[in-house]
Amino acid sequence: MQELILVISRCVSKRRSTKEEKSFYRFHFKGYYAGEKIKMIHLYSSKFDPKNEQLSKGDDYLLWVKRKRVNQEVLEVELIKYKKII
Known part of the structure; x- marks a missing residue:
């Protein structure tokens, strides 16, 4: 279990x-x-609809994620759930 x-x-x-077109x-x-x-953290998710972007630049979030890998000091994660911090 991860x-x-x-x-x-x-x-x-x-x-x-550029590699995965994601x-x-x-x-x-x-x-x-x-x-x-x-x-830096790179957040990947299959839950996002490209036409209806859900996360906004400059906003703070509480993220529940699972680790995919660490590559050149970048933590790559898969989104489980999130909540915008007001």
């Missing part, structure tokens, strides 16, 4: 992956996770 990670962070931007969101993060230095 562990659930709880993150509080600000959405920096929405990007499109969209993802970039979230601000500077610190360590499981002993590895992390400079």
Whole structure:
């Protein structure tokens, strides 16, 4: 069973992956996770409809995610659920 990670962070931007033709969101993060230095979080989700974008740049979110991998100080995660912080 993969562990659930709880993150509080600000959405920096929405990007499109060049390799997979998939969209993802970039979230601000500077610190360590499981002993590895992390400079950014890339959030992937199959739950988002491209026509009805649900996350907004500059807003803060509480994110429940599962780790996919760490690649060049970027934590790549899959979204389970989220809540916008007001």
